Amino acid sequence: MVLLVLALVWGFQRRLIYLPDTTAVAPAATVLPGARDVVLETDDGVQLGAWLVPPANPDRGIAVLVANGNAGNRADRAPLARALAAEGLTVLLFDYRGYGGNEGSPSERGLAHDVRAAQRFLTHEANRILYYGESLGAAVVTELATETPPDGLVLRSPFVDLASVGREHYPFLPVSLLLRDDFPLAEQLARVKAPVVVVLGANDSVVPPEQSRSVAAATPTLKNLVEIPGANHNDSALVHGSALIKAIVELADQAAR
Secondary structure (H helix, E strand, O other), X not given: OHHHXXXXXXXXXXXXXXEEOOOOOOOHHHHOXXXXXXXXXXXXXXXXXXXXXXXXXXXXXXXXXXXXXXXXXXXXXXXXXXXXXXXXXEEEEEOOOOOOOOOOOOOHHHHHHHHHHHHXXXXXXXXXXXXXXXXXXXXXXXXXXXXXXXXXXXXXXXXXXXXXXXXXXXXXXXXXXXXXXXXXXXXHHOOOXXXXXXXXXXXXXXXXXXXXXXXXXXXXOEEEEEEEOOOOOOOHHHHOOHHHHHHHHHHHHHHHO
8 A cells, every 4th residue: 555655646746836826817918017928948848928018117228037835827926027127127928838828837947938938038138137036936946046047946845855845745755765856955056156045924824934935044055044034935925025025126226237
């Protein structure tokens, strides 16, 4: 029986890790006036839906690449994009493969292809780029930053690696032995040269705050650690609240100097 359970976990683990909203997303302008729909092409041939959100005036001259967490789709990040655009930042929201009506199935390797397509697109839209990663997305943009450095990196609710956060939720399983996707975020930060900001919720029940603090401690280029009191993983204060937006804008201003 134990072997059967482990075999099932091995076979279906990605359904526990990735929780996509697979429905097609509405046109950008119906959700974010002025935004436009774009299509990203990955280097392994997958097409991804995305929204490019223009900045309000004055334009700070910097773009934010938003890498989502493991659930929902880009429409759920519209309030974040709206708040950042109001501060004069260009914003790219995109969906990974298997999310938001996109073809394919998510995996660590697949998401690495996806975020590179987003980064390539943004290089034609802005001279300076911040990477913003939310939870799982923090690992996605950290890996990208080791290869293609941004002007700044914001990690919201980051975990040390996928096994570490998995053990918090499945302490009865040999998570490290079973995982097919690693996302070794803290280890990869040692190779990141860009300035880094870590934002966490003090009451995060998905990624324990201790995990995010450990990520901050492992960051050689840490510029700021922002703890939002009382905030859980999906609370508005941590998703698009004023403290989060301020931390991103301050890093953008530093990058613009």
